[in-house]
Amino acid sequence: MEKQYVVGIDVGGQTSKIGVVDARGDVLSQTVIRSDTYGTDADAFLDALADAVKKCIKDSGKEGQVRGIGVGAPNGNYYTGEVAFAPNLAWAANQAVKFADKLSARTDGIPVSLTNDANAAAMGEMAYGAARGMKNFIMITLGTGVGSGIVVDGKVVYGADGFAGELGHVNVVRNNGRTCGCGRTGCLEAYCSAIGVARTAREWLEMSTEPSILRDCENVTSKDVYDAAKEGDALALKIFDYTGTLLGRTFADFIAFSAPEAIVLFGGLARSKEFLAGPIEKAMNDNVLKIWKNKVKIVFSSLKESDAAILGASALAWEL
Amino acid sequence: MEKQYVVGIDVGGQTSKIGVVDARGDVLSQTVIRSDTYGTDADAFLDALADAVKKCIKDSGKEGQVRGIGVGAPNGNYYTGEVAFAPNLAWAANQAVKFADKLSARTDGIPVSLTNDANAAAMGEMAYGAARGMKNFIMITLGTGVGSGIVVDGKVVYGADGFAGELGHVNVVRNNGRTCGCGRTGCLEAYCSAIGVARTAREWLEMSTEPSILRDCENVTSKDVYDAAKEGDALALKIFDYTGTLLGRTFADFIAFSAPEAIVLFGGLARSKEFLAGPIEKAMNDNVLKIWKNKVKIVFSSLKESDAAILGASALAWEL
Numbered sequence: 001m002e003k004q005y006v007v008g009i010d011v012g013g014q015t016s017k018i019g020v021v022d023a024r025g026d027v028l029s030q031t032v033i034r035s036d037t038y039g040t041d042a043d044a045f046l047d048a049l050a051d052a053v054k055k056c057i058k059d060s061g062k063e064g065q066v067r068g069i070g071v072g073a074p075n076g077n078y079y080t081g082e083v084a085f086a087p088n089l090a091w092a093a094n095q096a097v098k099f100a101d102k103l104s105a106r107t108d109g110i111p112v113s114l115t116n117d118a119n120a121a122a123m124g125e126m127a128y129g130a131a132r133g134m135k136n137f138i139m140i141t142l143g144t145g146v147g148s149g150i151v152v153d154g155k156v157v158y159g160a161d162g163f164a165g166e167l168g169h170v171n172v173v174r175n176n177g178r179t180c181g182c183g184r185t186g187c188l189e190a191y192c193s194a195i196g197v198a199r200t201a202r203e204w205l206e207m208s209t210e211p212s213i214l215r216d217c218e219n220v221t222s223k224d225v226y227d228a229a230k231e232g233d234a235l236a237l238k239i240f241d242y243t244g245t246l247l248g249r250t251f252a253d254f255i256a257f258s259a260p261e262a263i264v265l266f267g268g269l270a271r272s273k274e275f276l277a278g279p280i281e282k283a284m285n286d287n288v289l290k291i292w293k294n295k296v297k298i299v300f301s302s303l304k305e306s307d308a309a310i311l312g313a314s315a316l317a318w319e320l
Numbered sequence: 321m322e323k324q325y326v327v328g329i330d331v332g333g334q335t336s337k338i339g340v341v342d343a344r345g346d347v348l349s350q351t352v353i354r355s356d357t358y359g360t361d362a363d364a365f366l367d368a369l370a371d372a373v374k375k376c377i378k379d380s381g382k383e384g385q386v387r388g389i390g391v392g393a394p395n396g397n398y399y400t401g402e403v404a405f406a407p408n409l410a411w412a413a414n415q416a417v418k419f420a421d422k423l424s425a426r427t428d429g430i431p432v433s434l435t436n437d438a439n440a441a442a443m444g445e446m447a448y449g450a451a452r453g454m455k456n457f458i459m460i461t462l463g464t465g466v467g468s469g470i471v472v473d474g475k476v477v478y479g480a481d482g483f484a485g486e487l488g489h490v491n492v493v494r495n496n497g498r499t500c501g502c503g504r505t506g507c508l509e510a511y512c513s514a515i516g517v518a519r520t521a522r523e524w525l526e527m528s529t530e531p532s533i534l535r536d537c538e539n540v541t542s543k544d545v546y547d548a549a550k551e552g553d554a555l556a557l558k559i560f561d562y563t564g565t566l567l568g569r570t571f572a573d574f575i576a577f578s579a580p581e582a583i584v585l586f587g588g589l590a591r592s593k594e595f596l597a598g599p600i601e602k603a604m605n606d607n608v609l610k611i612w613k614n615k616v617k618i619v620f621s622s623l624k625e626s627d628a629a630i631l632g633a634s635a636l637a638w639e640l
Contacts, residue, residue, distance in 0.1 A: 134480075135480070136479050136480040136484075150577065150578070152472055152477050152479070152484075153475070153477075153478075155473070157472050157473075157577075157578055157579075158473075158579070159456050159472070159578050159579025159580065160454075160455070160456040160579050160580060160581040161579055161611075161615075162579075163579050163611055163612075164456075164472075164577065164578050164579035165576075165577070165579075166576040166579075166609055167576060167577065169576050169609050170573040170576050170577075171569070171572070171573060171607070174494065182609060182610065183610065184607070184609070249491070252491075253490040253491060253573075254577075256485075256486040256487060256489050256490050257470065257477075257484065257485070257487065257490075257574070257577050257578075258470075258477055258479050258484050258577075259477075259478070259479025259480050259481055259482075259483050259484035259485075259486075260479065260480060261480040287491070287504070289486055289489050289502060289504070290502065290503065291481075291483055292481075292483075295481075
């Protein structure tokens with residue numbers, strides 16, 4: 001039988017990445033288009049995306065051998081194939097876009113499967129990354145926000161409506177918690193995302209007079225905190241300790257739910273592994289039920305960040 | 321083909337119930353033996369249990385037509401078939417008992433499948449009860465402790481080690497939480513079990529001078545609190561309001577995990593439905609992420625309590 005290939009598409013707020021991928025996870029060809037220059041016109045974006053997909057397939061030399069397209073997109077729903085009410089995508093912010101159907105119609109009927117970005121990342125880790133061979137794990141993406149993809153018995157958990165795995169929005173601070181982008185307070189995401197780390201830094205700088213090189217920054221970002229920690233800045237190190245502790249004790253509750261073999265971390269903030277891994281593991285093992293003490297691995301993604309999003313989405317297409 | 325039957329066994333701290341069940345969930349014959357008169361001698365208990373199973377099958381008149389035995393037991397592990405380190409079972413308190421293998425060997429090789437009591441309850445609800453037709457739900461058993469069985473895509477979640485679904489031990493009070501039987505503090509079980517409700521009553525009676533008919537009780541139990549609430553006692557009603565509120569806001573986080581269609585409540589404390597349902601639903605919908613507001617049902621088990629445990633365990637046997 002002729003070799004088969006899939007297309008992986010990672011739809012982000014600013015850009016969308018497209019790649020043709022083989023069964024081993026090698027990216028044969030890839031391209032990028034903007035996602036943010038189409039206003040509220042979803043069809044215009046989908047026209048441009050379909051053109052880019054066709055060009056990418058042509059570049060790979062595998063025309064006629066692409067068996068499916070996998071898409072990871074914010075608020076993407078596996079069951080309905082829709083991207084609906086995604087705040088960061090102007091063309092899907094106030095409507096439900098039948099993304100999978102529309103893209104398939106524009107690419108000569110290649111089947112399209114769609115899920116949210118964190119679920120796609122989980123599939124990528126399972127197919128090609130740190131979770132290869134694992135049937136039960138939880139993927140946590142620590143980026144601008146906190147996303148999650150939960151794998152039980154080798155399958156992503158979608159739940160009754162396709163929206164399962166919103167672990168960035170479990171409550172971690174019950175009283176006087178920070179407001180979260182979701183409109184509630186005290187969510188994990190409000191503390192343990194890149195933005196959450198920056199908020200912690202700004203709060204702590206204001207609340208104390210402790211000296212810190214972070215005081216020289218105009219508008220502190222999580223990258224600034226990382227750089228300061230690298231320099232040995234005590235406040236910056238405490239910020240990572242606090243962030244890791246919140247993550248770890250929350251992971252202890254996640255473990256009581258699905259008893260995963262590992263929790264896999266991915267995303268911009270996960271690059272601060274050297275400062276986060278210790279506090280996460282300590283807090284997790286201090287707080288978890290005895291039967292799981294020192295049993296659940298904390299793993300940082302090993303996928304090349306530039307390919308990871310495409311690979312994750314492409315993994316979805318193999319199931320088509 | 322000749323009609324087939326299964327045996328369901330519910331192993332409890334004091335007694336074990338055995339029943340022969342048909343495909344519609346009718347119990348053809350049943351019997352009960354004690355679980356607590358064998359000391360640490362697991363084999364003696366298993367001998368007695370096997371005799372009772374054989375007698376029960378004989379009573380049903382279905383000898384040779386029993387295709388499997390399903391067992392629900394505290395700390396029962398689906399993968400290993402062991403009952404291990406179960407504090408309430410003297411013969412398994414300090415050892416791992418190969419329960420499934422040993423029972424099968426004592427019943428002429430009828431295959432035996434085993435899981436914990438809450439998972440068995442979940443299977444019973446799915447096969448015969450309030451969760452019939454549901455593929456995604458969470459079973460919460462509110463008894464002496466708080467147990468849980470999580471169903472995703474029609475299957476009980478066992479996790480990497482078979483111990484998934486310990487939702488009675490997620491943290492609900494982070495600071496100065498009550499000590500829990502598991503050795504940690506602030507667990508859901510320490511507040512929202514029958515024992516937890518009694519603890520709340522005793523704490524509140526001591527901390528205030530509010531008049532309450534509960535002050536007449538020697539050693540307040542959850543049943544006393546229920547009876548007092550029935551009489552309109554304000555403190556008793558507040559205790560249920562508090563208990564339901566803790567449950568509801570915790571359920572909001574459970575929903576973010578697996579996006580269930582419903583949360584099904586079962587067990588002694590669930591009989592206080594009239595006082596718990598309102599606070600649970602309010603707190604759940606006040607705290608849940610917007611996409612699930614007023615979408616997830618709170619359902620109270622409709623299985624006859626005397627049959628429910630046997631039915632749950634028997635449901636496991638149909639999968640054999």
